[in-house]
Amino acid sequence: MGGVLRVEPLWVETFTGLRVRQFEGLERVVRERDGNGPGGGRPWCLPLAERVLVVAVYYRTNLTMRQLASLFGISSATVCRVVQRLGPLLALEAAPRPASGVERLWIVDGTLVPVRDRSVGASSRNYRFSANAQVVIDADTRLVVATARPVPGNKADAHAWRNSGLPAQCADATVLADGAYTSTGLVIPDRRRAGRPLLPAQEEDNAEHRRVRARVEHTFAHMKNDKILHDCRQKGDGLHHAVQPVAHMHNLARTV
Template sequence: MEQVISADRPEWVPVFTGVSVRVFRKLVRIVARRGGEQTGTGRRWGLSLADRVLLVAVYYRTNLTFRQVALLFGISKSAANRVVDHLAPLLALAPVTREHGPDTVLIVDGTLVPTHDRGMSASSKNYRYSVTMQVVIDANTRLVVAVGEPTPGNRNDCRAYTDSGVDEQCRGANVLADGGYQGNPGVIMPYRRPRKGQPPLPQWKEDLNTVHKSVRARVEHALAHMKSWNILRNCRRTRDGVWHATRGIAQMRNLSMTA
């Protein structure tokens, strides 16, 4: 099969991946440092490292099937699958391994990602089998700091926050979230609206809620940006595939914002 797109033709990179050529080259260097370049003996890859990274980025952006992606790169469907299996963990955002400083402000929110893997998903409020992905951003830089492990889509945010392990990656920081994170004492939520017949909130609480909402909107904008990579709208990957894909997209978004 003839290869249609290649990293040697940089004009195709923004079209198929949604990132600039400069960001893509940074991504290739990151994957290379993490061991993506083939060394030693064994079966050789039919594509260069840059083309393999491009394949994964195209797959995440377009959510084409492996049969369709394989045609673009002139390889077999099974080879395209192997490329994604091999590089997806190397392309992903690294987990947080240290405690944050007390002046750090993070924002967390969950988003539903429809997935075909019934073993880890559940029917959720969007009436599809989905997983909940917890995403944390830095309130100042708006960069993604952490992505929790997927939890069933019918699990509420207050439980998914701890079950996903993202709470451990927020250690030491001030964490903002919406009212769905009740039961997590380390999370700062808005003041609850009084029930009917109760006195209204004092003005200072209303003012704090307004500020809280405006800051918290940053994570919603980040999630909307991440979902421009179409794999997060209908993920066909199984097991850790949706987790690697979400963290890989977070990595590309962060590079795009700091390039």
């Protein structure tokens, strides 16, 4: 029996949260990254556009492989093969370095993503077995400029930042962070100390810092419309390969 979902405006917008032209941008990226080549086995039973739709729907809805198989009229094994083949190809493109003399303001924060793989996550402050995913956004455009490979959720944000590879990518930008990033060289709020209340100017600076840094929380809220970030069942690098496409689709939704 044939599947229900096809690359049509109604289904694309309902099941991915992207408009058709945004989805076409996603397909174009996969095609440019040789995603239309053979999968190492039998020929694909779906055209490239529908394979990209399978992956986008999977990240958006977090349906099981069996449920997706019923929607697309294919086998569960084919769904798994499509996700494993195309998921990494939807990775976020590396952010261009700021041009010389151009001041860029970026914001970093970590978000906890519940995971099933015990080798990836740890018991965390959200009372779930989670991983910590570090994300950097541009303060002006609110686009995601970089993400790091997730670490166990019991690791502090400062530890996750230092071991993420992100400091090198952000070397030419001013990066804001919250108080959890103490001693990292990032711009964090002034701290109150015993017997030393903050000066009025410091209070004002902290208020402005909170106002700007809130943009990364808004970005997390938008990214978590994709249910894969509520309960990732993928093992190994599965969460890393999920965060990257979700960030990529967030950027497409804001720019295309």
